[in-house]
Amino acid sequence: MKATAESKIAAKSGLRADAESGRLRTWFSRKFKEIRENKISYLFIAPFGIFFFMFTVLPVALAMLLSFTHYNMLEPPKWIGLQNYLRLFFADDVFLIAVKNTFIFAVIVGPLSYFMCLIFAWMINDLKPKLRAFLTLLFYAPSISGNVYMVWAWIFSGDTYGYINGFLTYWGLTSEPVQFLTDPKWMMWVAILVTLWMSLGTSFLVFIAGLQGIDPTLYEAGAVDGVRHRFQELIYLTLPALRPQLMFGAIMSITGSFAAASQIIPLVGFPSTDYAAHTIVAHLLDYGNIRFEMGYASAIAVILFFTMIIAQQIVQLLLRNLES
Amino acid sequence: MRLQLREKRITRSTGGDLLVFLILVAGGAFMSLPMVYTIFHAFKPMNELFIWPPQFFVRNPTLANFYDLFLLMEESWVPFTRYLYNTLLITVLGTSGHVLMASLAAYALAKHRFPGQRIYFNAIVFSLMFAWQVTAIPNYLTMSRIGWVDTYMAIIAPAWAMPLGLYLMKQFMEQIPDALLEAARIDGASEFRIFWKIVMPNVKPAWLTLIIISFQSMWGETGARFIYTEALKPLPYALNQIVSAGIARAGVGAAVLVLMMVVPIALFVFNQSKVVQTMGSAGIDK
Numbered sequence: 055m056k057a058t059a060e061s062k063i064a065a066k067s068g069l070r071a072d073a074e075s076g077r078l079r080t081w082f083s084r085k086f087k088e089i090r091e092n093k094i095s096y097l098f099i100a101p102f103g104i105f106f107f108m109f110t111v112l113p114v115a116l117a118m119l120l121s122f123t124h125y126n127m128l129e130p131p132k133w134i135g136l137q138n139y140l141r142l143f144f145a146d147d148v149f150l151i152a153v154k155n156t157f158i159f160a161v162i163v164g165p166l167s168y169f170m171c172l173i174f175a176w177m178i179n180d181l182k183p184k185l186r187a188f189l190t191l192l193f194y195a196p197s198i199s200g201n202v203y204m205v206w207a208w209i210f211s212g213d214t215y216g217y218i219n220g221f222l223t224y225w226g227l228t229s230e231p232v233q234f235l236t237d238p239k240w241m242m243w244v245a246i247l248v249t250l251w252m253s254l255g256t257s258f259l260v261f262i263a264g265l266q267g268i269d270p271t272l273y274e275a276g277a278v279d280g281v282r283h284r285f286q287e288l289i290y291l292t293l294p295a296l297r298p299q300l301m302f303g304a305i306m307s308i309t310g311s312f313a314a315a316s317q318i319i320p321l322v323g324f325p326s327t328d329y330a331a332h333t334i335v336a337h338l339l340d341y342g343n344i345r346f347e348m349g350y351a352s353a354i355a356v357i358l359f360f361t362m363i364i365a366q367q368i369v370q371l372l373l374r375n376l377e378s
Numbered sequence: 379m380r381l382q383l384r385e386k387r388i389t390r391s392t393g394g395d396l397l398v399f400l401i402l403v404a405g406g407a408f409m410s411l412p413m414v415y416t417i418f419h420a421f422k423p424m425n426e427l428f429i430w431p432p433q434f435f436v437r438n439p440t441l442a443n444f445y446d447l448f449l450l451m452e453e454s455w456v457p458f459t460r461y462l463y464n465t466l467l468i469t470v471l472g473t474s475g476h477v478l479m480a481s482l483a484a485y486a487l488a489k490h491r492f493p494g495q496r497i498y499f500n501a502i503v504f505s506l507m508f509a510w511q512v513t514a515i516p517n518y519l520t521m522s523r524i525g526w527v528d529t530y531m532a533i534i535a536p537a538w539a540m541p542l543g544l545y546l547m548k549q550f551m552e553q554i555p556d557a558l559l560e561a562a563r564i565d566g567a568s569e570f571r572i573f574w575k576i577v578m579p580n581v582k583p584a585w586l587t588l589i590i591i592s593f594q595s596m597w598g599e600t601g602a603r604f605i606y607t608e609a610l611k612p613l614p615y616a617l618n619q620i621v622s623a624g625i626a627r628a629g630v631g632a633a634v635l636v637l638m639m640v641v642p643i644a645l646f647v648f649n650q651s652k653v654v655q656t657m658g659s660a661g662i663d664k
Contacts, residue, residue, distance in 0.1 A: 085493055088492065088493050089492070089493055092490065092491075092492035092493070094486075094490075094569045095486040095490040095492040095495075096486075096492070098482045098483060098485055098486035098490070098569070098573075099482070099483040099486045099487065099498060101479045101482060101483070101538075102479040102480060102482065102483035102538070102539050102544060103483065103498070103539075104539075105479070105535055105536070105538045105539035106501075106502070106505075106539035106541065106544075108520060108535075108539075109517060109520065109535065109536040109539060110505045110513070110536075110539065110541060111501060111505070112516065112520060113513035113515075113516035113517045113520065114505060114508050114513055116513075116516035116519075117508070117512045117513055117515075117516055120516075127515070170405075173401075174402075174405055177398050177401065177402055178402070180390070180398070187647070187650040187651065189402065189406065190650060191643065191646055191647065191650070192406050192409060192410050193405065193406065193409050194646070195409065195410065195413050195639075195643070196409060196412070196413060197594075198594055198639055198642045198643060198646065201598075201635070202413070202416060202635050202639065204631075204635070205412045205413075205415060205416045205419075205635075206412065208415075208419070208628075209412065209415070214430060214431075215428060215430060215432055216432070217415070217432045217434075220430060220431040220432040221431060221432075223431075224430075224431040251408070251409065251412065254409065256542070256546075256591055259587045259590065259591065260546060260549075260584075260587060262583075262587075263550070263583035263584055263586070263587045264550070264583075266583050267550070267553065267581075267583055267584075273389070276389075277389065281389055282389060283389060283391075284389050284390055284391075284394055286389070287389045298549035298550065298552050298553060299549060299550075301549065302545060302546060302549045305503065305506060305507075305545070308507070309506055309507055312507075313507075313509055335509055335511065338509055338511055338512065339511055342511055342512060342514075342515075343511070348512075348515055351511075351512055352512050354509075354512075355508060355509040355511070355512040358507075358509055359504075359507055359508050359509070362507035363504060363507060366503075366507065
């Protein structure tokens with residue numbers, strides 16, 4: 055009797071295991087069938103996917119691994135666990151300065167550049183085609199050529215030949231030139247101004263393209279429904295229709311403001327006086343390109359990466375809330 | 379006698395128009411004055427470049443800076459045209475390949491449902507947030523493994539799969555109504571045909587924009603990280619070397635900035651006229 059009970063239990067659990075593996079099998083076969091049915095979709099994503107994997111996914115994964123090692127590019131990487139991260143937060147004062155600067159910079163430049171892109175794109179889109187094309191070019195021009203921002207180095211130059219200093223001394227407003235590019239009091243503001251000047255780039259063009267794609271009948275219907283004011287129209291009709299582009303622009307603003315360095319370094323020097331305009335990416339370049347501490351530089355990149363993802367999630371939440 | 383700059387619409391008031399006009403003028407001045415200054419600078423003779431107080435306008439415009447630049451270019455043992463050819467080649471191949479591959483993938487991501495889709499898309503978006511400066515070294519290792527170091531492919535292939543382009547195209551394709559695609563499917567159109575004949579014409583402003591963005595980043599590519607043979611180097615590399623020779627080249631530097639701007643601006647103007655044409659004549663049929 056006991057034996058039969060045991061065998062019953064065994065049979066039961068066997069059944070359960072069978073059912074489980076069966077479920078797993080059906081799950082796999084279902085997924086497999088789904089994949090086979092969507093063969094065409096994979097064909098569409100394959101060419102991009104292959105190169106994206108090779109030149110983005112793989113290097114990013116490697117860099118993340120390197121962030122747990124000591125790697126000077128001469129000796130093979132040595133695993134050191136969390137040491138890079140601990141050093142960043144507890145033993146590297148300059149990194150903390152860079153974090154502070156980057157946050158100040160991002161909080162000012164991120165939202166401002168975003169709204170500048172949106173407002174100017176919205177205003178320009180109202181104009182007649184020829185004028186619209188001209189103004190788009192005018193606003194986009196600073197982003198069009200790689201390092202045309204160097205003009206600001208002439209404008210803010212610290213000798214009297216600098217455009218602003220020449221002006222100030224000529225009119226007797228200062229007795230000696232203001233060191234815009236080397237005085238810690240000014241550097242950050244110059245960096246912010248120049249970045250804003252260059253910020254009507256990708257997002258701006260994307261907003262304009264998005265606005266042009268909005269169906270004009272939407273506005274006609276809106277006018278019938280009682281939309282009387284241009285701001286009403288912007289808020290109730292234009293912005294909801296522009297949602298995908300707004301999301302895109304938000305990510306551009308986040309990456310553009312948190313990862314700024316390439317336009318700041320040539321203007322204020324590297325490293326900048328008292329690290330007053332030292333950003334996280336500038337710190338990363340210091341360790342990656344000059345000291346060849348690749349593991350440490352990778353750890354900086356990983357921290358920046360998660361910072362930006364958090365910022366992106368917050369902005370995404372904000373955009374969703376605005377909608378409802 | 380109001381200047382008619384746009385079609386009349388009920389939601390636009392004259393006062394509002396005036397405010398918009400003022401903001402656009404102020405913004406336009408802030409954006410364009412440094413550019414105009416650069417252009418004037420390029421045409422200034424040496425004595426005006428170092429005049430005090432510094433002048434905004436050029437008094438005696440001269441082509442001396444451009445002439446000096448061409449003289450310097452002739453001195454280099456790789457002919458100027460070779461650099462130009464290299465840049466044109468990587469720019470055209472890089473941009474066309476990128477727009478095509480990004481659009482194909484974006485279509486599947488925006489309008490198909492398949493396993494792995496979310497992971498693929500999230501990887502694209504998140505990768506935008508990883509500092510590329512760090513991936514340079516692992517990238518170099520990959521390149522040398524497949525033997526692409528010191529070839530055009532080292533510049534072109536990564537440009538094909540820039541995540542930004544895919545993200546851009548996907549955001550625009552999302553807005554195409556599904557009903558449009560369903561109708562075509564019922565008519566028996568293949569997926570590729572739908573992509574080419576319905577999706578792409580509907581997102582024309584998007585890929586015209588992507589062409590500008592991609593072209594311009596390829597145009598400025600110096601290739602310094604991967605290209606070592608002088609004859610394979612792109613134009614910006616050669617120009618940067620000339621400018622980096624110091625203060626005596628201030629005028630030449632401005633000439634370089636202006637020259638490098640001319641081609642992207644020409645493309646931009648051409649491109650914008652295309653956008654205007656499509657939107658003016660047909661609009662988007664939904």
